[in-house]
Structure formats: C-alpha cells, structure tokens
Amino acid sequence: MATLFSIDHSDPKPAGLPSQNPTRSFWANSSPDANPLSREGSTGPLITDADVCIIGSGITGVGVAYHLSEAIETNVLQSPLKVVILEARDFCAGATGRNGGHLTPAAFSEFHDRASKYGPEEAKRSYALEAHTASSLVHIIQDHGWVNDVDLVHGGHIKLLCSDQQVESAQRDREAAVDAGWSLEGTLALSKEEVEATFGAHYPAVKIPGYNLWPLKLVTKLYQLAQSRTGRGFDLVLHTHTPVTAIQHANVSSSASGSEPSANATRAYRLLTPRGAIACSRVVHATNAYASHLLPFLAGPQGIVPVRGQVIATRASVGTDQIKINSWVANEVAFRSFYLVLVFPRTVHRVGNTGSRVRSSHAVYVDDDTTCHPKVGETLRAFLPTTFEEKFERGREPEMEWTGIMGYTAIKDPFVGPIDKFPAIQGTDITRYTGQFIAAGHSGHGMPRAFGCAEVVVQMIVAELTGTVWIQPEWLPTRYLTGKERDSELMIRN
Ligand SMILES: Cc1cc2nc3c(=O)[nH]c(=O)nc-3n(C[C@H](O)[C@H](O)[C@H](O)COP(=O)(O)OP(=O)(O)OC[C@H]3O[C@@H](n4cnc5c(N)ncnc54)[C@H](O)[C@@H]3O)c2cc1C
Structure with missing residues (x-):
C-alpha cells in the first residue's frame, strides 16, 4: 500500500469543492482593498461560450490567462481567443492567497535523491524550472514597475x-x-x-x-494586465463565486446556447455551475488540491x-x-x-x-x-x-x-499536460478528456513552479491551435508530464 506521509491511503475519496466561509488569510484581509477582484463577475449574466475555460484563479489559473494573452500580444497566436476564468470562491482564495509569500527556487535541496532516481540531467531540470519561473515573474514585476x-x-x-x-x-x-x-x-x-x-x-x-512577495497582489496585477489586453483579439472574463460542479463532454452549438456564434461554433465541453452552463473547446484544470473533484481518477496517492x-x-x-x-x-x-x-x-x-x-x-x-x-x-x-x-x-x-x-503528489512534483495522456485512464474512452489540460499538484512549493507550468500548458494549447508540434522546453522536467508513468513504489517512499 502506498505510504505518502506514512498514513493509510486505502479508499481515498476525491476532494470536495472548495469550502465556503474559509478562514481569513492576512494577505486577503489586512485591509479593505486587499482583494479588489474578490467578487468580480459573481453576479449578473454568466458567459455562456468560450474557447478556453480555466478552472481556478490562483497563480496557475491566472498564469494560464496571462500566457494566453501574451501569445496573442506577441502574435504567436493570430486567431481571436475567448477565455474565461471560473473561481469557486473569492478571487485567488486558494493556496496562492494563503501561503507564506516565499518565491524561492530550490537551489540544490534533494539533488542527491533526484539524481539517484531520475539521473543528473532530469535532476537539473527540477532546479532549472524553478529558476526559470522565479526569474520570469521577477522580470514581469520589474518591467511593469510593480x-x-x-x-x-x-x-x-x-x-x-x-x-x-x-x-x-x-x-x-x-x-x-x-x-x-x-x-x-x-x-x-x-x-x-x-x-x-x-x-x-x-x-x-x-x-x-x-x-x-505578496502573492495575492501579484496575481491581481497579472490578471489586470491580461485583462487590459481584451479587445485586441483577446477576450478575458473572470467569474468568481462560480464553482464548476461537473464537466460534460458534448457537442454544443454556441448559437443554440444563446451567445454570439464564434468562428468555432461547436464546443466539445459544457462546464456546469450553479449559475448555468458554459460551452467551451478547451478546459484547463488549475484547481491544485481540489483537482480530483472534477477528475476522480486523481484521488489518492497516485494522483x-x-x-x-x-x-x-x-x-x-x-x-x-x-x-x-x-x-x-x-x-x-x-x-x-x-x-x-x-x-x-x-x-x-x-x-x-x-x-x-x-x-x-x-x-x-x-x-x-x-x-x-x-x-x-x-x-x-x-x-x-x-x-x-x-x-x-x-x-x-x-x-x-x-x-x-x-x-501533494507522491513524488512532490506537479502534473502538467493533457488529461488524455494520464496512464490511469488509458483503456477508457479518453476522447472524453481530449482538449482538457492540467497544471496541478505543486506539493506545497508552487510559487516557483506554477507560473512556469502554466506557460507549458499554454505552449501546448497554442501548438494545437496553430497546428504545430509542441517542443518540451529544456527547463521542464520530463517526469512532470501527464504522459509519463511515475514509478510509484520507488517514488512514494518518503
Ligand atoms: C499554508 C501554505 C503555505 C505554503 N507555503 C508555500 C511556500 O512557502 N512556498 C511555495 O512555493 N508554496 C507554498 N505553498 C503552496 C502554494 O501556495 C501553492 O503551491 C500554489 O499557490 C498553488 O497555486 P494554484 O494556483 O495551483 O492553486 P490555488 O492557489 O489553490 O488555486 C486553485 C483555485 O482553484 C479553485 N477551485 C478549485 N476547484 C474549483 C472548481 N471546481 N470550480 C472553480 N474553482 C475551483 C480554488 O478555489 C482555488 O482558488 C503554501 C501553501 C499553503 C496553503
């Protein structure tokens, strides 16, 4: 039996939805204006059609929105893109709005273990990803005067x-x-x-x-920057207090659902929320600890x-x-x-x-x-x-x-990539997942990793949209990829 944290993992249950009325973190509650986007898009009409639905408004979800806006801004992506972020509670109310505020790329801790398990080159990529993520964030902060x-x-x-x-x-x-x-x-x-x-x-x-740094303030700035690019082929909407309760695989015509027909009028997915359904072509799970709620096969120490x-x-x-x-x-x-x-x-x-x-x-x-x-x-x-x-x-x-x-994952590294590549669901109808992506499982160390993982997911989406082949960045550990088998017996020991 698996022993992540030396406890009994028999019969693991999928995570619930994020709780209502969470404890109040310093970051979000130290002043009345600490979270200006807290209830953004929580009332009024719900968007009903999008190209990409991002579930979760932490550093990962907002990172995905930022990188998509960047792809449009830099003409890497030339077709228009409608993006929506759906958040169960206040904006950034998950781990990102509740951590210790460290942005510390690991320098060498665990190098010996990683090199023995995965080899020196893969071990080095663990540190390269964190260095890349931290320096990207710091450059953005400095370049924009934040x-x-x-x-x-x-x-x-x-x-x-x-x-x-x-x-x-x-x-x-x-x-x-x-x-x-x-x-x-x-x-x-x-x-x-x-x-x-x-x-x-x-x-x-x-x-x-x-x-x-103050993580909530950073994520707010990143969202506002991405949102300010709306109107130039990029359209970003945030709906807080809109939990996604289920994902249906369906061919839904966006004109039938009442919104303006888009260039891509047939959507593969319907995301169900208590406020209504949203049709979309691609889904990004940026739900971290809660990922198994919508993806029950991720419950337990293998997830x-x-x-x-x-x-x-x-x-x-x-x-x-x-x-x-x-x-x-x-x-x-x-x-x-x-x-x-x-x-x-x-x-x-x-x-x-x-x-x-x-x-x-x-x-x-x-x-x-x-x-x-x-x-x-x-x-x-x-x-x-x-x-x-x-x-x-x-x-x-x-x-x-x-x-x-x-x-947490068994090897304390996140899962990044297409859902339909997970070994756990091979042999089932994986077309139910095609077009869905994940960057989650940052294992208590997401600040120097999540934004880089979000960048990778966006590279993959852009490759699909432009009909090109995604190339693994040299700084990305191969074992993070959803398509890779994780050797549980070797890796879970801890
Ligand atoms: C106490 C604590 C201390 C930490 N210390 C550090 C540290 O020192 N250094 C470090 O690097 N990291 C630390 N972390 C971890 C770090 O905060 C996380 O790894 C990182 O914030 C993960 O970001 P995320 O966006 O993936 O997840 P989150 O910030 O958790 O965002 C996920 C979001 O998804 C939303 N969501 C989930 N399910 C649904 C759904 N079905 N529908 C709609 N919305 C949904 C949640 O409400 C949440 O807002 C700490 C975390 C905690 C809690």
Whole structure:
C-alpha cells in the first residue's frame, strides 16, 4: 500500500469543492482593498461560450490567462481567443492567497535523491524550472514597475539545519549538484556561530537566493494586465463565486446556447455551475488540491492529495532592521512540522508569518480550510519565540491565523499536460478528456513552479491551435508530464 506521509491511503475519496466561509488569510484581509477582484463577475449574466475555460484563479489559473494573452500580444497566436476564468470562491482564495509569500527556487535541496532516481540531467531540470519561473515573474514585476505594488523583496532565504541528519543531507545534496555541474552561485553555508551572531537562532544554516512577495497582489496585477489586453483579439472574463460542479463532454452549438456564434461554433465541453452552463473547446484544470473533484481518477496517492497547512501572522517585538532576513524555513523533526518565517521590511506591520505543514492526520486528506487545528496553532505559537528568543515575545497572540489547502503528489512534483495522456485512464474512452489540460499538484512549493507550468500548458494549447508540434522546453522536467508513468513504489517512499 502506498505510504505518502506514512498514513493509510486505502479508499481515498476525491476532494470536495472548495469550502465556503474559509478562514481569513492576512494577505486577503489586512485591509479593505486587499482583494479588489474578490467578487468580480459573481453576479449578473454568466458567459455562456468560450474557447478556453480555466478552472481556478490562483497563480496557475491566472498564469494560464496571462500566457494566453501574451501569445496573442506577441502574435504567436493570430486567431481571436475567448477565455474565461471560473473561481469557486473569492478571487485567488486558494493556496496562492494563503501561503507564506516565499518565491524561492530550490537551489540544490534533494539533488542527491533526484539524481539517484531520475539521473543528473532530469535532476537539473527540477532546479532549472524553478529558476526559470522565479526569474520570469521577477522580470514581469520589474518591467511593469510593480516592485512596490507586490512588495517584492530580494533578501535571500535561509534554511535552518536543525539536526545532524539535516546537515549531512544538505552536504550530500550540495556535492551531488556540484558533481552534476549545477551552479551553486549565490548559495552560502553558515555555521551555527554565524547564524547565532547575525540572526539569533542556534542552528547552522544554508542561505540561498530567494524572493518574497505578496502573492495575492501579484496575481491581481497579472490578471489586470491580461485583462487590459481584451479587445485586441483577446477576450478575458473572470467569474468568481462560480464553482464548476461537473464537466460534460458534448457537442454544443454556441448559437443554440444563446451567445454570439464564434468562428468555432461547436464546443466539445459544457462546464456546469450553479449559475448555468458554459460551452467551451478547451478546459484547463488549475484547481491544485481540489483537482480530483472534477477528475476522480486523481484521488489518492497516485494522483493529488489535499493537505492542509496552517499559518499565523505575528508581530515581532523588535524592528525589521533587527530581523535581518525575510525568509526562513526550518524543519523541526520533533513536531514533524515545517515552518516558514517571513518578515516584510516593506510594510509597517513587522509581521512574522509562521506556517506549519504538519504531516499527520491533522492535515492529510483535509480539504477544509474553514477551521484551524488547535494543536497545530500551539506549535506555531511556540516556534518563533523558541527559535528567535529575543525577537518574538512568548505568549503574544497572533494577529491572524488561517489554513490553506495544498495539493501533494507522491513524488512532490506537479502534473502538467493533457488529461488524455494520464496512464490511469488509458483503456477508457479518453476522447472524453481530449482538449482538457492540467497544471496541478505543486506539493506545497508552487510559487516557483506554477507560473512556469502554466506557460507549458499554454505552449501546448497554442501548438494545437496553430497546428504545430509542441517542443518540451529544456527547463521542464520530463517526469512532470501527464504522459509519463511515475514509478510509484520507488517514488512514494518518503
Ligand atoms: C499554508 C501554505 C503555505 C505554503 N507555503 C508555500 C511556500 O512557502 N512556498 C511555495 O512555493 N508554496 C507554498 N505553498 C503552496 C502554494 O501556495 C501553492 O503551491 C500554489 O499557490 C498553488 O497555486 P494554484 O494556483 O495551483 O492553486 P490555488 O492557489 O489553490 O488555486 C486553485 C483555485 O482553484 C479553485 N477551485 C478549485 N476547484 C474549483 C472548481 N471546481 N470550480 C472553480 N474553482 C475551483 C480554488 O478555489 C482555488 O482558488 C503554501 C501553501 C499553503 C496553503
């Protein structure tokens, strides 16, 4: 039996729809205007016909919309395109609006394992994809002058090494990366004494390049940019509070459904929502943790398992000048928890964010983000004052506490590509899925991956629309592709 997170996976159930009335994240609720698109398109007439329906308005879904608009803008795609984003709740109310705000491409962690399992070239692509994604986002932010708008900070990222085992494993990964010819430029090993002197924590650490930003603000900007291109052959509409409850494969004439007939009047799919149906030719599943709701064959450890993370936003007791670094991660073995600490020097809030991803029954297969777990909350409250004794006050209550749902796969890598290529559905009527795509299962590390995966899905759609052959980018790991068999016994061990 599969043992992702060492728990029993017998009889896995597909994820539900995103819960109504979720806990309130700092990012979406710190000011009244924090999420200007929150209820965009939630009332009034529903679009009834589109070329591409994107399900989900996180970094992946909006990334797909952005890249489609870019394809039109740059004349890669010359035919008009009607695109709609359907979101079950507020705009960007999933993991993207609830995470720790790190944009940290992995530098070399897990290199040894990946090189042994997949070979050095495929291992290198894991890091190349993340470097590509982070640098694409940073370039877009800089080119459009959004640095202050999205609170982008290039402060580096520190991983505390909390045990001898973690020190050894970091050393092994570093050596494997060097052996494979992967550049470690910008990375730094810090001794316990150096960490103590500069940051106040009593562990050795690894420092790697990395960014922090306000994910909801970034996704809002990306959507607004894509939307501003409407009218030049590109048409983008967002309907929030419009959950997709089912996908029917059907030949629906768009004129019969009441909308203007388009050049491509026969649509393969009808997406059902409580507000009505939408006919479309292509569907992109950007639903991450919730993917198995519409694609039940993805339930369980061979697909995408929902895992709940919990976060607190806490005020530090010292000024940001004394915190010295924006981004931390520490894997505290005793609690089997994973912490993130983030401080925003750009805001006046001096907020430390501690996120926990407890790998236990508190969290695995939990797709409900309407509550917080008290035990996890206790652990989170203890972490900052224990690790950074003089910087966070013991007993101070957090300003906000919330949960969010991540989508984990057995190998902790996402699925990217056409749905009809999944090995699990070969032998069934795969034409029911032709024209549907997915980029999901980012396994708690989507910020430096999802936007690049969205780019790949758009390349594939553009190739279909232009009758060309899609060519795998050199930075894309082959194992991400939906058409590839994932060796579960080898890969699930963890
Ligand atoms: C607590 C926490 C901490 C994290 N920390 C980090 C980190 O430090 N670094 C990092 O890189 N990543 C982190 N992540 C993970 C990161 O946030 C995700 O990998 C990334 O945001 C995934 O983006 P997405 O767009 O694919 O999914 P999401 O942002 O979850 O978007 C999916 C959207 O689909 C919508 N949806 C689902 N089903 C339907 C449906 N049937 N109809 C309509 N809409 C639907 C959902 O409401 C949601 O808005 C963290 C996540 C959490 C929750």
